[in-house]
Amino acid sequence: MTLLGIAVVIIGFVLRFNPLLVVVVAGIVTGIAGNLPFDRILTIFGEAFIKNRYLSLFILTLPVIGLLERNGLKEQAQELIGKIKAATTGRVLILYLFIREIAAAIGLTALGGHAQMVRPLIAPMAEAAAENKHGELPEDTRNKIKAFAASADNVGVFFGEDIFIAFGAVLLMKGFFEQNGIILEPLHIALWGIPTAIAAFIIHGVRLYLLDRKIAREVEQSASSHGKAKEGAAL
Amino acid sequence: MIISLTYIYYIAGIFVALIALLAMNDKGNSKRILTGAFWGIYAVSFLFGTVIQPMHVGIMVIVMAVIAGFGGVGMGKHEEATGEQRIAQSQKLGNWLFMPALLIPIITVFGTLGLKDVKLAGLDLFDKANLTLVSLGVACVVALLAAIMLTKEKGMQPVKESRRLIDAIGWAAVLPQMLATLGALFAAAGVGQVVSDLVSAAIPVDNRFLVVFAYTVGMALFTMVMGNAFAAFPVMTAGVGLPLIVKLHGGDPAVLSAIGMFSGYCGTLMTPMAANYNIVPAALLDLPDKNGVIKAQVPTALMLLTVNVFLMYFLVF
Numbered sequence: 001m002t003l004l005g006i007a008v009v010i011i012g013f014v015l016r017f018n019p020l021l022v023v024v025v026a027g028i029v030t031g032i033a034g035n036l037p038f039d040r041i042l043t044i045f046g047e048a049f050i051k052n053r054y055l056s057l058f059i060l061t062l063p064v065i066g067l068l069e070r071n072g073l074k075e076q077a078q079e080l081i082g083k084i085k086a087a088t089t090g091r092v093l094i095l096y097l098f099i100r101e102i103a104a105a106i107g108l109t110a111l112g113g114h115a116q117m118v119r120p121l122i123a124p125m126a127e128a129a130a131e132n133k134h135g136e137l138p139e140d141t142r143n144k145i146k147a148f149a150a151s152a153d154n155v156g157v158f159f160g161e162d163i164f165i166a167f168g169a170v171l172l173m174k175g176f177f178e179q180n181g182i183i184l185e186p187l188h189i190a191l192w193g194i195p196t197a198i199a200a201f202i203i204h205g206v207r208l209y210l211l212d213r214k215i216a217r218e219v220e221q222s223a224s225s226h227g228k229a230k231e232g233a234a235l
Numbered sequence: 236m237i238i239s240l241t242y243i244y245y246i247a248g249i250f251v252a253l254i255a256l257l258a259m260n261d262k263g264n265s266k267r268i269l270t271g272a273f274w275g276i277y278a279v280s281f282l283f284g285t286v287i288q289p290m291h292v293g294i295m296v297i298v299m300a301v302i303a304g305f306g307g308v309g310m311g312k313h314e315e316a317t318g319e320q321r322i323a324q325s326q327k328l329g330n331w332l333f334m335p336a337l338l339i340p341i342i343t344v345f346g347t348l349g350l351k352d353v354k355l356a357g358l359d360l361f362d363k364a365n366l367t368l369v370s371l372g373v374a375c376v377v378a379l380l381a382a383i384m385l386t387k388e389k390g391m392q393p394v395k396e397s398r399r400l401i402d403a404i405g406w407a408a409v410l411p412q413m414l415a416t417l418g419a420l421f422a423a424a425g426v427g428q429v430v431s432d433l434v435s436a437a438i439p440v441d442n443r444f445l446v447v448f449a450y451t452v453g454m455a456l457f458t459m460v461m462g463n464a465f466a467a468f469p470v471m472t473a474g475v476g477l478p479l480i481v482k483l484h485g486g487d488p489a490v491l492s493a494i495g496m497f498s499g500y501c502g503t504l505m506t507p508m509a510a511n512y513n514i515v516p517a518a519l520l521d522l523p524d525k526n527g528v529i530k531a532q533v534p535t536a537l538m539l540l541t542v543n544v545f546l547m548y549f550l551v552f
Contacts, residue, residue, distance in 0.1 A: 002424050005417070006460055013507055019514070020406050021304030023413045024297055027420040034424025039290055041420065046292030048419035050284040053244055054368050055411040055511055059401065060247055060375035064335055064382050066396025070316045071386045072325025076332045079325065110343035110367055114516040120336050123520055143522050147531040150516040151504075154528075155535060158500040162493065169465065173492035176469055180477060182488050192493035192550065199542045200497075204535045 005030030058115040065120045073120050078128035087129045089145055090212040093152045094205050096122050100156025101201055105163035112153055123149040130215050138222040141215055148211055152204070159200035162193045237358050240365040241285075243372030248281030253394045254401055263312025270309050273302045274401075277409060296416065303406035313399045328385065335382035339374045346370025404518040407525075411511035414462050421461065430457055431474025440479055447548045450475045454495050455502035455540055462508025464499025471495070486551040494547045501543065504536040505529060 005026040012022030024045075031041035065073075081087050096117075103111040112118075123146045130137055130145060137145075161167050165186040177184050255278055258264065259271030276295050284292065302308060316324075325332060347367045353360045361369045379393060401408060421427065431453075438449045453475060457467040476495055480486040503509045507526060517528045524530070 002426050002429050005421065005424070005426065009417075009460070009508070018300075018304040018306075018406065019410055019507065019510070020300040020413050023410075023417050024300040024304075027417045030417075030420045030424045030426065034420075034426075036420075036423060040423075042293030042297075043289045044293070044419050044423055045296050045416050046287075046289035046294075048416040049296050049412055050280065050289070050292055052412045052415035053247075053281060053284060054240070054365070055415060056408060057243065057247060057368060057371060058511075058515070059397075059408060060243075060250065060372060061339055061378075062397035062400045063250070063393035064339065064375060064378045066400050067379070067382045067386055067388055067393050068332055068336055070321070070324075070388070070392075070396050071328060071332060072321040072323075073332050073336065075322050075325040076328070076330065080330065107348075108344050110347060110371065111340045113340070114512075114519055116336070116339045118516065119519045121333070143524070143527060144531070146520040146522060147517070147527040150520060150528045151531040151535070153516075154504060154512050154532065158503065159497065159539075162496060162500075169468075169496055172465060172468065173496060176472060177477075177488050177492070180473075182481075184489050184492065188489035189493045192487075192490045193497060195546050195550070196494055196497040196539070196543055199546075200535075200539055203538050203542070207535055 001033045002030065004033045058113065061113075061115045065115065068120065074124040077121050077124040078131070081125045081128045082132050087125075088133065088212045089126045089130045089148075089215060090208045090210070092122070092126045092129050093148060093208045093211070096149075097152040097156045097201065097204060097208065100153060101160035101197065104157045104160030105197070107164045107167070109157055109161050109164075109167075112157060114150060114153060118149050118153050122153070134216065134219040137215075138218060141218045141222075144218075145211075145215070148208065152208065155200055155204045159193075159197045163190050163197055165190045237355055237360050238369055238373065239362040240369055240372075243369055244281045244284070246372060246376065248278050250394070250397070251281060252278035253391075254278075254398050257391075257394065257398050258311055261311040264309045266307055266309035267311075269302050269307030270311070273299055273308050273406070296413070299409065300413065303409075308406050310402050310405075311398060313395070313402070315399065324386070331385055335378045335385060338378040338381055339371075342374035342377055343367065343370045346373060400519075403521060404515065407510065407514050407518040410514055414508055414510055418461055418463060418466050422466070427457075427466070427470030428474070430460075431470050434471070435475050435479070438475075440483065443484055443552065444548055446475070446479045446484065447551065448544055450480060450491075450495060451498040451540065451544050451547055454498040455505075455536075458499040458502030459506040459508065462503070462506055462510070464496055464503055467499050467502070468492075468496055471499075480551060484552060490547065490551045494543050494550070498540060498543045498547075501536040501540040504532040 008026040008029050100112045126145050126149045162169050170186050170189050173189055174184050174186055251274055255271050255274035261267050276299050347370050350361050434449055434453045438445050454467055454471050457471055458464045461467055476491050480491055481488050507514055513528045514525055517525045
């Protein structure tokens with residue numbers, strides 16, 4: 001019965017109800033199924049919402065980014081990438097993935113992020129690199145490039161940060177085993193993370209490398225279907 | 236301490252309150268009252284969150300969800316700079332435009348590493364327990380001042396510009412916090428224990444490979460449900476990892492932890508429940524498909540999860 005909330009989440013997301021509403025309903029259902037009194041459920045909602053306010057602090061970056069975008073930040077990022085002839089979407093994103101992962105591994109997880117880096121700088125650069133090569137991009141291709149820019153940030157930070165011994169996750173693991181009477185060295189946990197960290201870079205790096213070809217193919221396809229449409233119109 | 240996280244929340248609260256006022260007065264938005272109310276309640280949670288009784292905050296949270304759930308958070312009308320204006324400005328300001336944007340990560344890192352033990356008049360300058368968050372808040376304020384000086388924009392322009400961005404993100408801005416509340420309710424109702432009982436009941440415990448498989452894939456699946464590998468780790472490790480892999484088969488707990496947590500992260504890449512990594516960026520980047528980022532990540536996550544199963548199998552014993 002306690003799993004009813006999970007079912008609500010899955011069904012809610014599949015049927016595309018508003019996620020905020022799905023989450024609140026799932027929370028109430030879980031609470032009731034777990035025999036919690038209703039005022040206790042409300043209290044947990046309130047406490048957890050306030051305790052996790054830090055998750056929303058990214059909004060503080062928005063005034064800076066908004067102001068700079070109004071003054072041509074994206075245009076300048078595109079201008080800059082246009083000067084580098086070797087730049088392709090894949091290479092730009094592989095470089096960012098590499099920097100993000102290494103930086104996270106030495107504890108600099110703050111060096112990056114979707115609001116701070118991806119929206120204002122990385123995504124426009126990745127788009128511009130493709131535009132310089134192919135001209136105007138189909139809308140789907142443009143969105144795919146943006147999505148991959150965000151994915152490079154996620155993969156980089158996730159699989160870099162656990163290599164850093166003072167990171168919260170490493171301390172969480174150490175703490176868990178300590179409670180169960182097993183003493184772990186944070187350094188050992190960090191070291192055994194390295195094989196996966198390398199695999200993550202290789203796998204995502206190869207996919208980013210292949211992204212360049214995919215872009216070229218999609219641009220070609222859209223150009224030829226466009227051409228056909230025009231021919232059709234002429235006939 | 237001199238600068239605590241509370242002050243950063245006050246800044247965020249004042250900022251969201253201004254957004255709410257602008258939304259309230261926006262004649263171009265047919266749902267301006269509800270939109271303004273949504274951001275207004277959110278502002279109150281930043282400004283007075285620790286003063287109001289948790290139960291009343293809980294009611295506020297539900298009201299926000301209901302407003303958003305029935306389409307009450309609308310888009311406002313914005314005057315945007317034209318393409319020509321932006322290109323003219325970018326030619327005038329050149330690469331200086333990058334400076335305020337880069338100040339945010341640079342000051343955050345500098346504050347986190349460099350200002351840890353800095354004291355003024357015997358008090359810590361920054362709140363030590365929340366060093367990165369406080370540094371981020373300070374970095375945003377400094378970067379904003381730099382951006383205003385550079386662009387010579389006046390008055391409310393920064394807030395107006397952020398409203399353009401926050402309107403595009405909409406209710407998704409609040410989703411990460413909302414999901415955290417669900418995690419708390421899952422924990423209070425004992426959902427984790429039920430799941431790990433199910434997993435350990437379903438596998439033949441004497442087969443090493445299947446035990447490893449159940450633990451790594453279980454970490455990924457449970458993380459997808461909870462949206463957070465940190466929540467999945469204690470449950471799955473107490474239920475499967477520690478009793479079966481470490482105690483029964485003599486596996487190395489350091490290897491188990493490292494690869495187990497990374498298996499959880501593979502799940503994070505694939506779930507809308509990890510909203511701050513997957514849904515908020517899709518909104519930030521104006522993607523029409525809110526699952527666009529997840530779709531870009533699923534192949535990487537599945538391949539890496541497979542790698543993890545075998546890495547764990549060969550390294551843990």
